Amino acid sequence: MSYIKLRNKNNKKIALVDCNSFYVSCERLFNPRINDLPVVVLSNNDGCVISRSSEAKKIGIRMGEPYFKVKQLVREYNVKVYSSNYALYGDISRRVMHVLKKFSPKIEIYSIDEAFLDLTLVKNEELESFISELRSLILKWTGIPVSIGVAKTKTLSKVANHLAKKEKVGTKSFILNHEEEVNNFLKKFPIEDVWGVGRKISKLYKNNNIITAYDLKNANNTWIKKNTNVLGLKTVMELRDISCIDFESSSSPRKNCCVSRSFGKKVLDYETLKESIVAHCLNAAEKIRIDNQVVKSVVVFIRNSPFNKNEKFFSRSKKVDLPIPTDDSILLTKICVQSLQEIFLQGPRYQKAGVIFSGLSRKGKYDEGLFLHERKEKSQNLMKAIDKTNFRFGRSMITVADTGFCNSWKMKRSHSSKIDTSSYDFLPTINIR
DNA sequence: TCTGGGGTCCTAGGACCC
DNA sequence: TCTGGGGTCCTAGGACCC
Numbered sequence: 225m226s227y228i229k230l231r232n233k234n235n236k237k238i239a240l241v242d243c244n245s246f247y248v249s250c251e252r253l254f255n256p257r258i259n260d261l262p263v264v265v266l267s268n269n270d271g272c273v274i275s276r277s278s279e280a281k282k283i284g285i286r287m288g289e290p291y292f293k294v295k296q297l298v299r300e301y302n303v304k305v306y307s308s309n310y311a312l313y314g315d316i317s318r319r320v321m322h323v324l325k326k327f328s329p330k331i332e333i334y335s336i337d338e339a340f341l342d343l344t345l346v347k348n349e350e351l352e353s354f355i356s357e358l359r360s361l362i363l364k365w366t367g368i369p370v371s372i373g374v375a376k377t378k379t380l381s382k383v384a385n386h387l388a389k390k391e392k393v394g395t396k397s398f399i400l401n402h403e404e405e406v407n408n409f410l411k412k413f414p415i416e417d418v419w420g421v422g423r424k425i426s427k428l429y430k431n432n433n434i435i436t437a438y439d440l441k442n443a444n445n446t447w448i449k450k451n452t453n454v455l456g457l458k459t460v461m462e463l464r465d466i467s468c469i470d471f472e473s474s475s476s477p478r479k480n481c482c483v484s485r486s487f488g489k490k491v492l493d494y495e496t497l498k499e500s501i502v503a504h505c506l507n508a509a510e511k512i513r514i515d516n517q518v519v520k521s522v523v524v525f526i527r528n529s530p531f532n533k534n535e536k537f538f539s540r541s542k543k544v545d546l547p548i549p550t551d552d553s554i555l556l557t558k559i560c561v562q563s564l565q566e567i568f569l570q571g572p573r574y575q576k577a578g579v580i581f582s583g584l585s586r587k588g589k590y591d592e593g594l595f596l597h598e599r600k601e602k603s604q605n606l607m608k609a610i611d612k613t614n615f616r617f618g619r620s621m622i623t624v625a626d627t628g629f630c631n632s633w634k635m636k637r638s639h640s641s642k643i644d645t646s647s648y649d650f651l652p653t654i655n656i657r
Numbered sequence: 658t659c660t661g662g663g664g665t666c667c668t669a670g671g672a673c674c675c
Numbered sequence: 676t677c678t679g680g681g682g683t684c685c686t687a688g689g690a691c692c693c
Contacts, residue, residue, distance in 0.1 A: 266661090267660090267662075268661050270661095271661050272660060274661070288661090289660085290660040291659075291660080292658075292659040293660080310662095336693075337693080338693075419691095419692080420692080421691090424689085424690060424691090425691085453667055453668070454666095455667070455690085455691080478663095478664075480665085481663085481664090482664075483662090484661095484663085485661085485662080486660090531659095576661095578662090635661095
């Protein structure tokens with residue numbers, strides 16, 4: 225009881241800053257002619273719609289929808305379509321986050337287009353002008369429009385952000401503060417839009433007459449705990465103004481690293497599959513070396529399409545635990561190829577393959593013993609040389625022979641805007657003192 | 658014909674031990 | 676011949692996020 229009372233004195237101000245239609249906004253930066261047109265950005269392989277301009281939303285294109293299903297609408301309304309360009313989006317994202325850091329020392333970068341900001345120190349009467357200035361400076365310095373929601377907990381700031389996008393067309397910002405006002409909005413807020421409530425759980429809630437965020441706020445704790453898990457209960461608490469989901473200011477090192485791709489066209493043969501696995505493995509190894517990490521166990525997986533009704537779903541994986549954690553591309557590639565040999569079966573029309581590195585840890589955490597020292601040093605020098613050359617001359621300048629040269633498995637990217645990171649010079653530059 | 662990719666956290670249940 | 680119970684650790688799979 226005292227715990228809840230203590231937590232009830234929550235006077236925090238948590239802002240969620242979210243870039244509007246982020247990938248579309250990035251494409252528009254380089255092509256202002258599409259500013260008022262319906263625009264969508266597609267996932268890898270031109271598979272699904274993953275970002276939509278407001279004009280595209282209006283004509284009924286839904287998030288996550290397979291591209292082939294919306295082609296008719298695209299033709300009918302002359303929608304501009306782009307393949308995704310993550311190098312570009314990553315770069316713009318860093319610019320946006322850089323600006324945010326100037327406004328609050330306490331920031332949690334939540335995803336490529338979202339960040340939580342602790343604005344508790346901003347005075348109540350200054351909050352509105354503060355976030356208004358924040359919005360306009362982000363737009364001025366990066367060209368990206370954002371929405372901002374402020375509330376006492378992360379979950380409520382997510383709600384506020386939704387409302388900013390939906391209800392506040394002009395200012396795109398919303399402060400949820402007084403309890404009565406919060407309740408009124410929660411009564412209109414669909415349960416499936418609450419952060420942390422996904423497809424499965426919202427179905428369960430609806431079956432039990434929990435239809436809005438307000439219903440969930442007033443749900444019985446014991447019932448929630450019994451029917452969901454602690455995360456479900458945390459969400460309920462957060463709706464009640466009780467902060468339960470911690471603010472993670474410093475980015476903690478990642479625990480897993482997965483590289484996988486769907487193929488541009490179905491793959492039947494072992495050799496092509498092997499080329500893709502080797503490429504994914506090299507890619508993942510490079511990623512963990514950048515973060516100064518080593519991997520303890522390696523999973524290789526292959527599968528055919530789960531959507532094809534004419535073929536039985538086939539999915540296989542093989543996990544290998546390494547005696548000593550490593551970041552050595554050559555060793556990791558050998559392990560991946562051996563694993564693939566073990567799980568490969570002739571027959572399925574393979575649609576996707578990938579590798580997962582798990583049990584990542586900081587390099588140098590384990591002492592491998594003296595007898596390995598010399599070999600390790602050789603391997604490290606080689607890896608450094610590979611990374612340096614690839615960084616200078618482009619990815620895959622140096623690679624292992626198994627990656628192959630035909631690359632027939634590579635992704636489909638029919639709508640690329642072909643903007644590369646070297647062409648950023650005309651962008652507004654950040655100049656903050 | 659064509660349905661993404663990369664993460665995190667939680668839990669149930671099995672293996673193992675005393 | 677009788678064959679317990681409680682604890683820990685690990686892992687696969689599920690649910691969620693953007």
